[in-house]
Amino acid sequence: MSGGFSRPAWRLLLLAVFALFALSGCSLLWGPQQAPIVDATVMPVEPASAPVAASAPEPAETEAAEPEQPKKPKKPVVKPRKVEPPPPVATPAPPPPAPAPLIVLRTIERSEARALLDSEVQKPDGKVVGRAVDLIADASGKPREIVVNLQGFLGVGDRKVNFPWNAFRFTPTAxxxxxxxxxxxxxxxxxxxxxxxxxxxxxxxxxxNGAKVGRVIDVLIDANAQPQAVVLDVNGMVSTERRTIAANWSALRFVTKDKELHPLIDLSDAQINATPPYANDKPIRAVSPAPPPAPASAPAPVAPATAASAAPATVTAGSNTRAVR
Incomplete structure (x- = not known):
């Protein structure tokens, strides 16, 4: 064409423009980029570490090893045991009281008392004038008189005479x-x-209660003119055999019935049976009924024991008295 660019020239111009744009785009893509902005306060700065000291070299092992020491035995560990309190000790029940004695016996030696019945009565010069045949007592149990059978000639003219009690002297050992x-x-x-x-x-x-115990067959008198016991015939009381026992004079009571005195003694059949028999050649064992047992009383409070507490009192019975169960 005239007055203008030819077709090949336009093509070259387009190529040049294209190339120019291409080069500008590459610079945008491949150019230097800005580094990101980092805040210094956010990232802590680690301090420089101290230099590590070199470790000491290990000593060289000795050629000759020392012998191993024997190990001491370990002591067993004893754990303390918990001490349990001892169980409460049950207090045993007190033993039952001993049964009350059935009778009380008093031993009277033959040299201390003498039988009254049929004992010879003499005057101070030694002349025998008769024999004692009875004793008379009053309501208080005190002896008042002795009945003496005065001798006659060859038994003829014998008579019984009462003499006051204080008119006699007794010598049991005569x-x-x-x-x-x-x-x-x-x-x-x-x-x-x-x-x-x-x-x-x-x-x-x-x-x-009026029941018969026995019959008086003799009275035993001591050197002080005091009756000590009566001898009782208890035949038929507890057995069919003839049997005599001695009863303490102090165990007798005298009561008045129908204007007459009656001697009483509270001896049961069991007590009579437990009494040893009376014998002329043996010591006299005079019986008394055992006293009634004391009523049971409430136990007194036990005071705490002290070192100065008094020793319990001891009651010792006489040598001539003992209790029979």
């Missing part, structure tokens, strides 16, 4: 007449003898 009558003694008047008194020989001794 080999001859154990009873001596004062020379000045006079018989008791009949009016005085008529008072309420009791002749003991052949008198029945009863219980409080």
């Amino acid at each position: 080999k001859t007449a154990p009873i001596t009558l004062n020379a000045t003694a006079t018989p008791t008047p009949a009016a005085k003898s008529a008072a309420v008194q009791l002749q003991l020989i052949d008198t029945d001794v009863e219980r409080s």
Whole structure:
């Protein structure tokens, strides 16, 4: 074409423009990029580490190894045990009280008392004038008179006479007449003898309920003119055999019934059976009923024991008295 660019020139111009744009785009793509902005306060700066000291070289092992020491045995570990309190000790029940004694026996030596019945009565000069045959007591149990059978000639003219009790002297150990009558003694008047008194020989001794215990066959007198015991015939009381026992004079009681004195003693059949028999050649074992047991009382509070507490009192029975169960 005229007046303008030819077709090949246009092509070259387009190529040049294209190339120019291409080059500008590559510079945008491949040019230097800006580094990101980092805040210094956010990232901590680590301090420089201290230099590590070099470790000491290990010593060289000795050629000759030392022998190993024997190991000591380990002591066993003992764990402390918990101490349990001891169980409460049960207090045993107190033993039952001993049964009360059935009777009480008192031993009287033959040299201390003498039988009254049929004992010879003499005067102070030693002449025998008769024999004692009975004892008379009053309501208080005190002896008042002795009945003496005065001897006659060849048994003829014998008579019984009452003499006051204080007119006699007793010698239980005498080999001859154990009873001596004062020379000045006079018989008791009949009016005085008529008072309420009791002749003991052949008198029945009863219980409080009226049951018969035995019959008095003798009275035992000591050197002080005091009755010590009565001898009772208890035949038929506890057995069919003939049997005699001695009963303490202090165990007798005298009561008045129908204007008459009656001797009483509370001896049961079991107590009579437990009493040893009376024998002329053996010591006298005089019986008394055992006292009734004391009523049970509430136990007193036990005071705490102290070193100065008093020792318990001890009661010792007499050598001539013992209890029979």
